Amino acid sequence: MKFYRHKRSINTVGDLFDLYFNESSYKSNDGLLFLIDLVNFFRPGNPKTESVISIEPLLQFLTENLQQKKLLKDHLTELLHQRKFSRVLSDTGILRDSDFIYEVRQRLFAKILPFQPEKDTLEFVLNQVFFKSTDPIWIARIPFEELQKLFDILGFENGYNSVEEKSILSEVMNAMGLISQRMSGRSMENDVIKMVPEYEELESPFVAFENELYTIHRRIKKGENHYIDSEDINYKQLIIFHKQCEDYVDKAFSNITKFGISIKVNQSLLRIRQQLQRVKVLISTLVVNKEIDKKNNVILLVLRLIKYNCHKNNVRQLINESTQLISYEITQHTAKTGEHYITESKSEYFSMLKAAIGGGFIVGILCVIKLLLSKMDSSDFGHAFYYSLNYSIGFIIIFLLGYTLATKQPAMTAATLIKALESGMKKHTKNENKHSSFAKLFARLFRSQFIAFVGNVLMAFPVAMLGIWLIDYFFDYNIAFEKSAKLLNDLSPITSAAILHAAIAGVFLFLSGIISGNISNKNKHNQVYYRIKEHPVLKQNLGIVKTNAIAQWFENNWAGVVSNGWFGIFLGSTASVGAFLGLNLDIRHITFASGNFALGLYGSDFIVDLSTIVWGIIGIGLIGFVNFAVSFSLSLGLAFRSRNIPLSELRFLFSSTWAYFKKRPTAFFFPVKDK
Structure with a gap:
């Protein structure tokens, strides 16, 4: 295939590596260009018609060319080192406001002129590399075994060795903490409480969830192992509180036959529901039962980051979710x-x-x-x-x-x-x-x-x-x-x-x-x-x-x-x-x-x-x-x-x-x- 930036055709993975890693012009180029072209090399013309997308040519090339493998690892390490991504997890794809028209207008505008974050964030990389809404479709069709093999070939760290600022675990926990605080505040708004009078005399499950999550985060940061297992008592308690929060939202929606509902309240409840779904996914990142879970969790986290970022301006989904209950x-x-x-x-x-x-x-x-x-x-x-x-x-x-x-x-x-x-x-x-x-x-x-x-x-x-x-x-x-x-x-x-x-x-x-x-x-x-x-x-x-x-x-x-x-x-x-x-x-x-x-x-x-x-x-x-x-x-x-x-x-x-x-x-x- 021929890339629009290049005069010569790129037919193999080796051609792509030769172009970027063997030419003196590489250092003067944008460091993202190689990653953009690498993704574009495997991106199919019509992702929906492809049942399996294999990256085996890349795996084979890296296995046979150790020098090129080292260059790629160093390049990705330098490119992705200490990039913030907590905002992608806490904000992207989640309703930003209870004003439905404003939200639709913002997403439509972002489709035409996408928001570009600061260059030191992972969101900037995702915006430049995975900029098509169909990218999550074909990426999800890459065999998981091939992704595991790529992880091993490049020798990436599993992400559970550090909880320092800008580390993987730190960014995940920051996102979870921010989401839990937002849920607690939104659930206590007067219009939302009015939808669930059954909870007026009870302690808010969102506050209990936030407190339990804080306990787990403190243990992970101070403990020798920076993770928990599924048998952990605090983890089990956290899941119970999460279920109670889901019941709270479900009860509010079921009460619309009694109290009716406004667009603003509907959007507030939808936002809480989306945040609950997001934080439930992030909780799984903290759980490690086997050693292989560390690698799998990191791979799944990357896939989710790509999916969240690609779907952040999805107007159809917003309209469907926002109008269904009303x-x-x-x-x-x-x-x-x-x-x-x-x-x-x-x-x-x-x-x-x-x-x-x-x-x-x-x-x-x-x-x-x-x-x-x-x-x-x-x-x-x-x-x-x-x-x-x-x-x-x-x-x-x-x-x-x-x-x-x-x-x-x-x-x-x-x-x-x-x-x-x-x-x-x-x-x-x-x-x-x-x-x-x-x-x-x-x-x-x-x-x-x-x-x-x-x-x-x-x-x-x-x-x-x-x-x-x-x-x-x-x-x-x-x-x-x-x-x-x-x-x-x-x-x-x-x-x-x-x-x-x-x-x-x-x-x-x-x-x-x-x-x-x-x-x-x-x-x-x-x-x-x-x-x-x-x-x-x-x-x-x-x-x-x-x-x-x-x-x-x-x-x-x-x-x-x-x-x-x-x-x-x-x-x-x-x-x-x-x-x-x-x-x-x-x-x-x-x-x-x-x-x-x-x-x-x-x-x-x-x-x-x-x-x-x-x-x-x-x-x-x-x-x-x-x-x-x-x-x-x-x-x-x-x-x-x-x-x-x-x-x-x-x-x-x-x-x-x-x-x-x-x-x-x-x-x-x-x-x-x-x-």
Whole structure:
């Protein structure tokens, strides 16, 4: 191979040694260049496709060339001597701050312009030599026996002969001490303690862990042997305290269903968990049961240092870890709400129809109002404001009256389905049991969604028609005359971007569900219900009964009011944002599509081609399907992720649902009794 810095090709390890150790120019070069090129020599083009990476050519060359072996040993000794690395162990790859956005921003910036530490640190060497995020992958595929052989050939010290400053053991113990102190301080913050009231009267396990760790460090520094064995009483006690610390964090996370959780607290707990994992790994470095453990521990420590440093700017892992538990709590809320949207009996089925008819009635009025607002002489921002206000007020009224907007259901019910699947996975060992239960529940969901569609569409159409007729009758003005062609064309999937716009509406439906769950979680974490209930001013002026009623209303309705308000803003402002950006952005919602179809027909005096009517009806159906499919798919994916259920389950769920549909298709549209 040919290295970009060199004019000649480097085909063997010997060529590399000849270049650096036999040329007079070596002393004038950066001492890291040889190590960089040596690593680059073995680094594969695509590490993920390689099962084994062998360094046997290097081992053979060093065995056969004793002079070159001595030069390499002296070079590495000089290069790595007394380089600090405790900060790599204590900081790298661990959350630096409880501010999630700040952490993401810092890591993204570091990917573009990596942080470079002082040149006397080991982190600087790692940054220069192992600078690719895939390096830990191929290094882990080097046979451990070859690494042991390299260690022996070069005659490295095992690292347990000294505990002086900047020695291997000193750096490891400094990192452990720093981590334990940080954990103790973070675990005593008020917001963290609030998550684990069970520990209020107990001694902090983190303080006990810190004290026991200090005892072990003092023994190692003053003892003849600078290590401990696995039978050591202090070591066993340290492991017990570490387990108690893990239980503390696990208990805090399990309490989110009671107290909710904020991003800041979530990040604090994640940081403590990461520090516990890191210090557990470092504890193993201090344990030596056999003489060979000394060599193995040093090799493993080097591998970990490389891995930690390469993964320190991993944004995907940060986002996954930071959002999983919060998304779980959000989907827990939506799952509880979604239970009300899945019908089982005939009475529930027809109650859903009545609620959908009520929702369709209000949407029909909203369609007429929006058409009137479109005639106002206003800017794009003005139209966005008035449309958003119209939608938001309408959706909030639908919610408070207990009516149903059909497409609001998938974002809620997806979490309910996954909750049922999760429960089934715990109860049943056979796949067919848990998947068949899911299929039956999905059939109930689908027929509930179907009858909600029917109620919305069948009522929105006549209400919108009646509204425009009344305006025409009393004011002799057909308000849809100028826009009739556009209203009808916007429904056609072949002459407009109706499908894309329906997908955009599906995304907003999903987001409104997320907002609802997030608001509920925040209210729970901030104890809003309890604060209102015990508010001294409200109790003195309104009385205890009314104050309790206000608190209860807030507990039951506020998340829904906010999410419906935002859903209205999303729908009302999309077209204006699209116009501002010069993009074809808009929304299509099945219930509004039905109302607009009525307005378009009336506006054209019912003089419409048959094809326009047919494509309009088909378009309404497709819009509803895309609304459902997009919002349900996104919500299902979030629910899967929040519960750590593998996506491979989807294949079994689909096949089980399809089998149930072929067996009982009517169950997907009408209430039937299970045999």
